[in-house]
Amino acid sequence: MPSIDAAFLALPAATLADAALSRARELGAAHADFRLERNRRATLRLRDGQLDASTDDEELGLAVRVVHEGAWGFASGIDRTPEAAARLAEQAVATAKLSRVLSSDPVELAGEPAHADATWVSAYDLNPFEVPAAVRLARLSELSEVLRGAAGVDHVDAQLIQVLENKYYADTAGTVTTQQRVRVHPEFTAVSVDRTNGGFSSMRSLAPPAGRGWEYLTGTGWDFDAELAELPELLAEHVAAPSVQAGRYDLVIHPSNLWLTIHESIGHATELDRALGYEAAYAGTSFATFDKLGSLRYGSEVMNVTGDRTVEHGLSSIGYDDEGVATTSFDIVSDGVLVGYQLNRQMAAAKGLGRSNGCAYADSPGHIPLQRMANVSLQPSPDARSIDDLIGGVEHGIYVLGDKSWSIDMQRYNFQFTGQRFYRIVNGQLAGQVRDVAYQATTTDFWGSMAAVGGPETYVLGGAFNCGKGQPGQVAAVSHGCPAALFENVNVLNTVTEGGR
Incomplete structure (x- = not known):
């Protein structure tokens, strides 16, 4: 040990x-x-x-x-x-x-x-x-x-x-x-x-x-x-591989890609300092404002998201945060509804939310602690639904693996993501790679289109070392776990004909 x-x-x-x-x-x-x-x-x-x-x-x-x-x-x-x-x-x-x-x-x-x-x-x-x-x-x-x-x-x-x-x-x-x-x-x-x-x-x-x-x-x-x-x-x-034909597709997204969409459209959007407007200069605020707590339909009923600073091998995991708070796990989205935010002690007190959930962090002794991201993760289905099961239910779709470039607006609402590799899905079967793929949506439309999530065997803890925030800028490492998931009728762009690679 x-x-x-x-x-x-x-x-x-x-x-x-x-x-x-x-x-x-x-x-x-x-x-x-x-x-x-x-x-x-x-x-x-x-x-x-x-x-x-x-x-x-x-x-x-x-x-x-x-x-x-x-x-x-x-x-x-x-x-x-x-x-x-x-x-x-x-x-x-x-x-x-x-x-x-x-x-x-x-x-x-x-x-x-x-x-x-x-x-x-x-x-x-x-x-x-x-x-x-x-x-x-x-x-x-x-x-x-x-x-x-x-x-x-x-x-x-x-x-x-x-x-x-x-x-x-x-x-x-x-x-x-x-x-x-x-x-x-x-x-x-x-x-x-x-x-x-x-x-x-x-x-x-x-x-x-x-x-x-x-x-x-x-x-x-x-x-x-x-x-x-x-x-x-x-x-x-x-x-x-041939270039993709733009249009509407069902997407089966592997955790190696979906973790980044979680990071940008959920992780940052549910930092309470962003939702309250305190954080604005670096990467913007959030559409998920505090008045929507408990009522915002963030996604479909199969969407359950937690913040967790205790998960084993998580990049944001720690025993105690930089305000002396013992870390924990907590709900952010439950059955598709926004139910919680990531907090530090000041944000928790300011909004009467009780104890902080341990999300204060400074990346060096030269910086003051900020409210930073927990390991924000989409929870898998309790059943044994596999990636093959998800693909098998799709007639006209694309299977997406690996992260690459991305773009999201300053409210964490309109976004576009690409990936490392893409496979056509035809009548429930993979039908070879295509390229030049990007998927585009608003945050609530995208998560609202999530029709199914994979079981625990599809769950992977992804993440990054380089999440930025604050002025002067600070960098934090954070993980995002998720299963594979099925999204229906998502807009797919061709990155060559609609904006270049």
């Missing part, structure tokens, strides 16, 4: 926290919290089996946040002495005094029980940073060679992102937590070049990023060897 890294535990976190929180109390802060964070991120990139780039960065610092006379204050730094920590508390209080004139309503925080001396470590077997860099590079090269040796593959790109995140949190209410998360994102892309006209086609692996360790690259949770062995033949079929 992995444990907190010894080097992080050796840092004087408790001493620094005591200095900062004691000084904040002396200055009259109604609330203060302290974070000591170490974030390590490494990237390996190969081009045609050769090392193209290698980075290994570490950020280590501390942050103090206060509520003073109803206003937020924040300060951060890298000097790890008690005197420096106390000065950060003074700076945070000074910032609160300046920002008070901009605060229309005093800050209130939803209550949370104290969690003293709590420790949490994510679910992984082997920290990738404990694996020699040469071994990691060799494995990427080995997997790249599976693609490079195949006919019709002209170039191969491979990338592995590895993250180790440590946080120590303490606040004036008595919560003290120490946590560690590991996550990895392997990605492989095969490229075929048309020598006659200079055009190219590409296809990427469908393996999602995961809250796992090095074991993910060696067969735990995903069989990369098997997937990459199949990819060249799939790419060759894609190259020769």
Whole structure:
């Protein structure tokens, strides 16, 4: 069982926290919290089996946040002495005094029980940073060679992102937590070049990023060897495939594509700060405004969506958020109706929603916590409905796999998504690949057209490392689980004849 890294535990976190929180109390802060964070991120990139780039960065610092006379204050730094920590508390209080004139309503925080001396470590077997860099590079090269040796593959790109995140949190209410998360994102892309006209086609692996360790690259949770062995033949079929005819189709969408539609049209739309208009400059607000809670028909009756910061291997999973809230799972859409939002303590208190559901996160010690996305997931059907069952009920449709480009408006309402590969469905059978496909809809029309969801065996936890929000911008990793699902009579565009690739 992995444990907190010894080097992080050796840092004087408790001493620094005591200095900062004691000084904040002396200055009259109604609330203060302290974070000591170490974030390590490494990237390996190969081009045609050769090392193209290698980075290994570490950020280590501390942050103090206060509520003073109803206003937020924040300060951060890298000097790890008690005197420096106390000065950060003074700076945070000074910032609160300046920002008070901009605060229309005093800050209130939803209550949370104290969690003293709590420790949490994510679910992984082997920290990738404990694996020699040469071994990691060799494995990427080995997997790249599976693609490079195949006919019709002209170039191969491979990338592995590895993250180790440590946080120590303490606040004036008595919560003290120490946590560690590991996550990895392997990605492989095969490229075929048309020598006659200079055009190219590409296809990427469908393996999602995961809250796992090095074991993910060696067969735990995903069989990369098997997937990459199949990819060249799939790419060759894609190259020769006809262009899709635009029109209305029933779509069976695989989780490798549907996770991104969930992220953009549900995940962001149900962040309460967006729904209330507090978040607007970065990627917009939300059509799912607070007055629609409990009444908005988000989708069909088979649509059940949860937010969850506890699911095993989830990229957004954590034991306690950056406001000291013990994380949980919660309903967002139930039987197609909007029933909940993602919250932090301020949003929960402002709208009288009770306890926060633990969605506060800062991506570095230099940033203040924001309300960030939980693992927002579409729940599967309790029966054993398979992907073949979903396809078997379609006369005229398309089976969609893998994510690619996307577009959505600033209200999270009108959208368009493409994918990695597409198969025609004719009378319940797959009938070969087509290309140049995009599906387009409004959020409520799309989810309202969902006629069936697959069973638990079709469920996959997808996600991304790079969800952006805030000014200054912050980046968070988040997973979205879902089964395969059937959507009826969806508008399909041809990306060549209606806008270009």
